[in-house]
Amino acid sequence: MLFPHPLLHALRAAPATPAFEHAGRTVTRAELLDLIRRLAGAMRAAGLGPGRAVAVRTAVTPEAFAAHMAAHALGCRVVGIRPGYPPGQLAHVLAMDVDAVLVDPGTAAPGLMSTGTALSLGPVAGAADLLARPDDGGPLEVGARPDDVAALTFTSGSTGRPKGCAITYRALSEHWAWQPRVWSPVARAFAAGFERYLLFGTLASMVVMEFLAPCLLGGGTAVIPEEDGRPMFPYAIERHRITGSIITVPRLFQLLDLADDADVSSLRALMVSGSPIGPKRLAAAARRLGPVVYQGYGQTEAGNVAMLTPEHIAAGVLDPVGRPHPGVELSVRDDDDAELPAGATGEIHVRSPYLMAGYWGDEAETRDTLRDGWLRTRDLGHVDADGFLHLAGRTRDVIMVNAMVVYAGPIERVLTGHPDVDEAYVAGAPDEGTGEAVHAFVVPAPGRVPDRAGLAELVRGELGGDSVPQTITLVPGVPVATSGKPDKRALLNRIL
Known part of the structure; x- marks a missing residue:
């Protein structure tokens, strides 16, 4: 249909x-x-x-x-x-x-x-x-x-x-979220939990629309909350008796911090996505909120790929991000594009009926990302013997800020474009408020003293607020790893 x-x-x-x-x-x-x-x-x-x-x-x-x-x-x-x-x-x-x-x-x-x-x-x-x-x-x-x-x-x-x-x-006609006729038992249970779904954010988001679908197709009601000056999580849940929602990792932390101040017992399905969450935090969320926590992994190019259910979490399965949806295939490959066995770490490739067709107007990037029907996710990980997907990092320098993908390269280019800057290196680090935060390290041009506030505003104007570094540190030079590449981990160790 x-x-x-x-x-x-x-x-x-x-x-x-x-x-x-x-x-x-x-x-x-x-x-x-x-x-x-x-x-x-x-x-x-x-x-x-x-x-x-x-x-x-x-x-x-x-x-x-x-x-x-x-x-x-x-x-x-x-x-x-x-x-x-x-x-x-x-x-x-x-x-x-x-x-x-x-x-x-x-x-x-x-x-x-x-x-x-x-x-x-x-x-x-x-x-x-x-x-x-x-x-x-x-x-x-x-x-x-x-x-x-x-x-x-x-x-x-x-x-x-x-x-x-x-x-x-x-x-979209093959997408799991929009086709109740192909819902798995897990998807049906998930949709049932969205009886009263907290809808917020932007309808321009693939994630927002993808998880609104199970609510409306499953007979639920989408509740659009009004601002009352308090954090949406947990107070909108209490006010509207919300049963289901999607939530980023920072907002989940906020919910857990404030959960004792509001009644969140109406929750039946809470999908955590947007950035990685550690096993300890995931287990703590399940203990505090009950068997309602799901974890999802996906990309705009591929939609939601894998899901970890409350049953998995209750059984102590906390490290992976879930099993793939029916119809979604995973392949883990090495640098030569050869498929690796279960348990071996490599780049994750995805194939499904609802992958994107390509990047609009960008044939070169499309060819590099879509190959023979498979999508290169640029994420590293492995699939274990039970079919669970585990993440191990990213193949490219990206930082997840407020569940948004921020690339280090463009920030570095903006910073080095300033006459006071000779070199710039950008890295991400975990952050309780935003999931991950951007940190910049700047080597000044000879005889110059860069203005940190001015550099931050330059990035904001060129790339938007999510790309603005939380810290800008002036350094005399960059350490070099054994590979000969700049050692960004050593830079981060200076401030963390």
Whole structure:
């Protein structure tokens, strides 16, 4: 069944049940389906259809989700724009063959509305308000084509610019999260735990959309919390009687620190993802929260690949990140691309029906990443005799900050571009607040004294806030490892 048919079928099957709770209102499945139909008609009238691209930057609302699904029903390519892109990165994303831009009153901004047709969900100067357009009364017809690109979801590239991962309609139609007909017993139990799902973040995120699917397809309600000045975890869980959510490692630590101040007993499924978590912390979370903790491993290019369940954790299986979903194959390979036996560490390769088709407009990077149907994850690890995947590190210099991939190379290039800097080296280290933190080591140019605050602002302006180093240390030179390469571990040892 071609995406988004499974969702539309699920909405029709239980019209009276709530799909969303937001800002004191409840949106039923019938109302959501009608909203998708109306928005599809308005988008069609604006010239959108199969193969056309609409860039979407909105808040998280039922209307925004309906707009995503309406565009998919028309067969559009939905280009998800994350909040917080600096101007250069935003311009790079909007240059990816975008035909229209969709915003809401809270996300419209200069530089965003000048690309293609300007559309909005609510009154925005210079944009056509899709919600205000009269209902054409037309039926909801799905015009998606299997091999068209359904979505561009973005991850930072090795150049510091976002790379658009092209996911086809065929891939989404095979994706485990969007196809209840192929849910394993583990996936069904997981979906049941999302009866009241805490929805936050951005709909431009592959992870957010991937885990919203089991909620809506499994009969649950997506609850969009309101800000009340307190941390979402744990207080929104108590306030809305949340049963399921995704959570980053730093937010999990926050939840554990504050769990005694709120009633979190409603939780039944909590998916931890975005960065590694140590076995001790994972076991402590399960002890405090009960048999509700899952751990997930995946990538934007591949979706969620493996899952560790509460049953695994209860049995003392804490080191791996889980077993692969049905239909997902893993291959661990050495530097010569030869497959390694179970237990041997190498680069992890993934094959599944829902891999990306490639990076939009970047054939060279696509060829380097996708080979003979396999995706190079750039992660190191091994698969044990029981089929569990273990991670051992990364093949490239990347740092996970707030569950976002940050590359060291672009930061180093920005820093060395400053006239006061001769050399720059960037490394990551574990951090309780952000999962991992960026640390920079700078060799000053002769006779110069770099201004740390100025360098930090330079990085912020070029690459965004997640790339800003938590520390910038001036060093007279860089130590060299036995391999002849700069020894970043020795640099980190100076400050940790």
